[in-house]
Amino acid sequence: MEDLKQEQVRLNRQIGQAEDLHVKTVLKQLLATDEPVLTVRHDQEDVRFSEKLLKALAETGRTGFVWNENAKKLFMCSAGSIHLGKFAKTHLKQFNGRGGGSENNAQAVFQTYEEAQAYAEALKEELHT
Numbered sequence: 001m002e003d004l005k006q007e008q009v010r011l012n013r014q015i016g017q018a019e020d021l022h023v024k025t026v027l028k029q030l031l032a033t034d035e036p037v038l039t040v041r042h043d044q045e046d047v048r049f050s051e052k053l054l055k056a057l058a059e060t061g062r063t064g065f066v067w068n069e070n071a072k073k074l075f076m077c078s079a080g081s082i083h084l085g086k087f088a089k090t091h092l093k094q095f096n097g098r099g100g101g102s103e104n105n106a107q108a109v110f111q112t113y114e115e116a117q118a119y120a121e122a123l124k125e126e127l128h129t
Contacts, residue, residue, distance in 0.1 A: 023052045031060060037124050038064035047071040058105060065120050067113060074116040076106045082127055095119040
């Protein structure tokens, strides 16, 4: 039994390391674009991977959105031109979303990707005004 637990810990560590490497690869591709708001859609990825990617994106000082289809969750980070938490509090209900956050990080759950996309578009407009 103890051997199985140790094997599970070892495998989970390997999975985490592979995810970290994948995050670096995806981040490098994203940063190569000159898009003002970096947007990623994860249809199959684990929510933990989406969270890791957003954290890495936030550390670069760029603004980005990561949608995770499995969790129906939109993760957001901003370089600070808008308070994401306040925007969420004011606007999420009209897009059937719920969530919140701080000035530079937020997350929201939506019924559909289309609702999340509409919310992200409204947020992008606000970022450019």
